Amino acid sequence: MSLSSGSDSELCCFFSVSCRERSVSVRSLLLAAVCITLSVIWGVYRNDDRWIWILQDLLGVAFCLNFLKTISLSNFKICVILLSLLLVYDVFFVFITPFLTPNGESIMVQVALGPGAGGKGDSNVVEVPGDQTSSYEKLPVVMRIPQFSALAQNLCMMQFSILGYGDIIIPGLLVAYCHRFDVWMGNSRRIYFISCAVAYAVGLVLTFAVMLLSKMGQPALLYLVPCTLLTSAVLACVRKEFRHFWSGSGTYQVLDESRKPLLSEGDAGRSGGVRSC
Structure with missing residues (x-):
């Protein structure tokens, strides 16, 4: 195992540990340690609703950002198909499954809250009692937003509205x-x-407003998908760019052209027997 580093000004970024022809930067090791520590803390204190929702929301934000960084859609046509299908999926599991289950509860709520939960609501966005003595398992698949108005009325219990990662x-x-x-x-x-x-x-x-007025949970995609799709489509039509926006044909052409100089430099470096940084 060996240690290597760059210049003093870039020490934090390039200081690395090498072992058997594999090199890992110290920055990556420290980041991994922090991530593992936060995950372990959540796993140990996951049923303490007084403060653990903060850590769960931070983990959720990191997960969503990493997903959006990893996965990308190439054109608006794929966006329309994907969002429309998932809208139908969300509405089905929120409004239709209560008629198909023996207890009349939404499958979406049971999955979001975890087994044995006694949440109140019928969708990804529901109100759940934050009883710190509850023994049912909570799954880290939702963002939990505390209702401080409900806490002021009942100091012994916290209530949360939840929003699924999807x-x-x-x-x-x-x-x-x-x-x-x-x-x-x-x-x-x-x-x-x-x-x-x-x-x-x-x-x-709009989702939270309808939930509060109707006093029942709502599928968030029922409101999010039309708002985002219609706004994007109308804007593209007004700017007379809908054809390009729909096909997205130029998006990856630009990305490919931006990579060409890097590839040519790399090829030149290999052909000349010199590795380029």
Whole structure:
């Protein structure tokens, strides 16, 4: 095992540990240690609803960001198909499955809250009692938002509204595509990205408003998908860019062209017997 480092100014970024022809940066090791520590803390204190929801939400944000960084959609047509199908899926498991289950409860809620949960609601966005003495297992697949107004009325119990990761990731794929399309078209103001992000915020507020007015859980995608899809499509039509926005044909052409100089330099370095950094 050997240690290697770069210049003093870049020591934190390039200091690495090598073992058997494999090298790992110290920064990656420290990051892995922090991630493992946070995961273990959540696993130990997952049933303590007084504060563990903060750590669960942080883990959820990291998971969603990593997913959106890893997966990308190449055009608006795929976005429409994917979001529409998942909208039907969400509505089915929220509004239809209660008629098919013996206890009349939504399958989506039971999966989100975990086995044995006694949550109140019928969708990905529900109200659940935060009883710190409860023994049922909680799954880290939802964002938990505490209702402080309910806490003020009952200091012994905390209530949460929950939002599934899918309600963040699925519309987020469209928001990410809008950002890439802005880059491709050279829109310095990021008009597609900002408009789609605002539409997502409006859809989320509408979801919680309907939930509070109807006093029952709502499938978030029922409001998020139309808001984001319609806003993006109308904007593309107004700017007369819908054909390019629909096909997305130029997005990966730009990415491929940006990689060509890097590939040529690498090939030149190999052919000359010199490795380029």
